[in-house]
Amino acid sequence: MNFQNLIKEFKKKGYKLTPQRRIILEILSEEKHISAEEIYERIRSSQPNVSFGTVYRNLNILLELGLIKQLDFKDGRTRFELNEGHHHHLICLNCGSAVEIQSCPFSSEVQKAAISQNFSIKSHSFKVYGYCRNCNYKKEKKGDRKGEQRN
Amino acid sequence: MNFQNLIKEFKKKGYKLTPQRRIILEILSEEKHISAEEIYERIRSSQPNVSFGTVYRNLNILLELGLIKQLDFKDGRTRFELNEGHHHHLICLNCGSAVEIQSCPFSSEVQKAAISQNFSIKSHSFKVYGYCRNCNYKKEKKGDRKGEQRN
DNA sequence: CTTCTAAATAGGAATGGTTATAATTTAAGA
DNA sequence: TCTTAAATTATAACCATTCCTATTTAGAAG
Structure with missing residues (x-):
């Protein structure tokens, strides 16, 4: 599933498309097995006010929608990637x-x-x-x- | 590996056999996929002064020795069981x-x-x-x- | 049986990833 | 443009796990 389809899927479920969400989806479609902290850092470089809450909340929504999956590499942090x-x-x-x-x-x-x-x-x-x-x-x-x- | 052999293996590697360790090994040979907290609670019922540090320190030693393995059941806590x-x-x-x-x-x-x-x-x-x-x-x-x- | 000491423990504080809270902002439909 | 439910921010809380240090102890040596 590419970036445009991801966004379509997301809106179809009734979620608002915020700039923060757009960037999170962008990052996820570029990077495999990325951690919440890495996503947070990358968003912050363009949007310095994004909070960890936003990152985790949206990752959990994406998990529920089945658009991403979580990975455990035994290094103490959960990683995520598009479910494709x-x-x-x-x-x-x-x-x-x-x-x-x-x-x-x-x-x-x-x-x-x-x-x-x-x-x-x-x-x-x-x-x-x-x-x-x-x-x-x-x-x-x-x-x-x-x-x-x-x- | 049964309880007696576990203890033998443990001492062979130069570790002291403390009462706390004996109980932890006992619990591990009785129970599968048990969490650190559950081990802590069970030890405490007979030895009320055991600390979490002791539980975790010994679990990590047992992991290094390859006597136990850790399990991740996605419920937020690590579980352990004898490696057999x-x-x-x-x-x-x-x-x-x-x-x-x-x-x-x-x-x-x-x-x-x-x-x-x-x-x-x-x-x-x-x-x-x-x-x-x-x-x-x-x-x-x-x-x-x-x-x-x-x- | 005593002495000695490195190793282990207890208790509590610290850490780090993740989640919850409450006040403020905003996407998007009317 | 107005409205409002949903989303965000900032911060505090949470909870599993690790770290720290003073005290205790297993087991070796005498």
């Missing part, structure tokens, strides 16, 4: 970077397990944790991961 | 309950994707979100999930 192109992530335990993988492991076996429990599936999450190309390299070189920065 | 018997979970979005599934979807396709990225895998997480048997039933009956309690 089903995919999963390889997440680096050292630098926090995430790479998309298109391969989805959801199987009929899982489905059977759910059915046998009378469990109705709404979504699933698959995450692979480890060390990325870059951090692997540094580990071999220096044998030290303490000073690294998570970005 | 690889399995995944069906997590109810309404009541927060979790049911183990033995089926693991990790595939050679995922492995290939990781290799092609020079990504070295340490662990993975697979979670299925939806509504459990019980909450499905209530939804059909009442069409209302607002008043439900997450347990």
Whole structure:
């Protein structure tokens, strides 16, 4: 879903289109797995009075509408991205970077397990944790991961 | 790994065996996906002076030793369980309950994707979100999930 | 059994992400 | 242009988790 369609969808549900919302949607359509704080910082560079409340309120609305999904990369903050192109992530335990993988492991076996429990599936999450190309390299070189920065 | 082996493993690594630690290990070997607060409450019923710091410090040590793993059920608190018997979970979005599934979807396709990225895998997480048997039933009956309690 | 000391704990303060509140502003329909 | 429900701002509150420091203790050594 592109930017224009996002806005259309948003208005269709009866929400007002404020400048703040427009920018949040813009940022989300440019950037993957972005955190609330990063969105806040980016809006502030053009609109210095935007508050955290606005960012979180609108992220929660977008979640309810199913337009975005939240990601947990185990770095203490929730991340968000547009809910398009089903995919999963390889997440680096050292630098926090995430790479998309298109391969989805959801199987009929899982489905059977759910059915046998009378469990109705709404979504699933698959995450692979480890060390990325870059951090692997540094580990071999220096044998030290303490000073690294998570970005 | 049973309780006695847990303690053995713990001492082998050079940690002192305090009464607080013994109880935390006891609780973890009795209860699956338990939160720090629940552990705190349960210890307090027999040892009223235990602090949250002690609970969290020891949970983090156990994580480092690989004796427990942390779970995220999207209810705002981290949960923990002994790291034994690889399995995944069906997590109810309404009541927060979790049911183990033995089926693991990790595939050679995922492995290939990781290799092609020079990504070295340490662990993975697979979670299925939806509504459990019980909450499905209530939804059909009442069409209302607002008043439900997450347990 | 005592002494010693590094490690662990208790209690409370601090932190950081997120949510709530209340007064003010505004999008957009009439 | 007027009106008003909805949205925003600024700030306080919340809550899980971590940090700090004085005190206690497990376990090694004598």
